[in-house]
Amino acid sequence: MPEPTDPEDLGAAPPAPDGESGWHRLARMARPRATKANFFAAVLALSLGFAIATQVHQTGSSNLDTLREDDLVRLLDQVQQDNSRLGDEIQTLQAQRGQLESGVAGSAAARAAAAQRLDSLGILAGTVKVHGPGITITIRDPKAGVTAPLLLDALEELRDAGAEAVAYDDVRVVASTYFTDDDNGGISVDGTLLSLPYTIAAIGDAATLASAMDIPGGVSDSVRRVGATIDVTSSPNLTINALHSIRVPRYAHPVPQPTPSAS
Amino acid sequence: MIPILGLVVGIAIGIFLQPDVPLGLQPYLPIAVIAALDAVFGAVRAVLDGIFNDKVFVISFLSNVVVAAFIVFLGDKLGVGSQLSTGVVVVLGVRIFSNVASIRRHLFHA
Incomplete structure (x- = not known):
């Protein structure tokens, strides 16, 4: 409790008992006095300063363990929302990547199959050595x-x-x-x-x-x-090394197939 | 003068050491600091009123801190810790403002 236990006298400053001005009174009290109480006051002030600096530092490096339950719950909700949102994003991107990869693999496989088919047909038709x-x-x-x-x-x-x-x-x-x-x-x-x-x-x-x-x-x-x-x-x-020269068929024409198979 | 020096030295020590607040004290330290500030401003006002007493200051300082911490502790136990902390801060803030107003009238007659 501060000295004036009744802070309700907010009207006018009470007149100084001895007519001394406020500044003088402060200066007189601030003068070093080697009393036990003054020493205690100094110790208290020191601990207060220490506490202030500590608390400021603590607040500056605010960790989760300084937060109250409500704040933690709110933070948790936010993190969970972020988490699900980012999870959705991951799924979307993974699906996209899968699509792209399968597209690449599919076209490469089709190209390889086509090359293989070309080789076997070339061997069969005698057009390649x-x-x-x-x-x-x-x-x-x-x-x-x-x-x-x-x-x-x-x-x-x-x-x-x-x-x-x-x-x-x-x-x-x-x-x-x-x-x-x-x-x-x-x-x-x-x-x-x-x-x-x-x-x-x-x-x-x-x-x-x-x-x-x-x-x-x-x-x-x-x-x-x-x-x-x-x-x-x-x-x-x-x-x-012998090759067969292909003649274009004059009479035989292939019947169009409705669905060309890509075996 | 000596208490002011003590305050400055304490702040310096706190800045240099940068200690971590123990977990058990973390909810109470901010309230305790506010309460101590209230006591300090009350003491300055008492000086200006000419009724300052070293012993009273020491006792009021300690009791302020202890009571504030106890209120917060009780609030935490009752599940209204954050609300009660806010209440304590508001009350102490009002007292600090009134004390500062009184100091101001003394020093500046305004």
Whole structure:
């Protein structure tokens, strides 16, 4: 409690008892006096100053633990609202990112699939050079006993054995390839006369292809029966450089498909 | 003079040390500071009124602080801590203003 226990005398200042002015009285009281009470007052003032500075510092570095329950609840609500809002934002952005990523992956996969399809179609149509394991068949036919059907049989055997690309001399074998016997005893493939000895290159599983040539009553037997010799050589990396030039079909036109499949 | 020096030294110590208020004291320190300020202004007014007494000042200072802290403590226990703190601050503020008004009349006759 302050000294005047009755602060209701707010009207006029009471006259100083001894006529001394306020400033003089303050100055007189402020003069250092070595009394016990003055010492206590100094200690109290010191602790007050210390408390003020501490509290100011505490308020300045206001942490959550200085807040009251109401403030904490309000803060918690706010944080939760922020949290849910930011969570929504995260979901939106993640969905967006997923969309973009799947778009990239989808187009890349489509491109890869298209490239693969182009490769296989090119191999099938004979428009690209190919290499891989395979066999080379050399048929020496001094007595001109080998006929076009025999070479066609050889081709069928090779295809049965899984040959993926076949070339007779410099002629690439495709779906439309045909064999004809020449009048002079030669053999033409796709209209190109084969030179002797006949050389057949086939790419596929070399062991399977080679054994397919050797089956009893198969190509090798047939060739030997007509007085020719056959020589089969396996190669781990065979290259077929012969290409087939595609002619645009004149009569056959594809029927439009309602839904093009992208397998 | 000596108490004023004490106040300044206390503020300086507080600024330099920057102590953390113990958790248990945190709700009470602001109210205690306000109460102490009230006592200080009351003391200045008493000086001007010519009725200052060192002993009374010391006792009033301590009792002010203790009572203010006790009120806040009680308020916290009763679940009306923040409201009661506000009330105490308002009351002490009114008293400080009235004391300052009295001091002002003494010193400036206005």
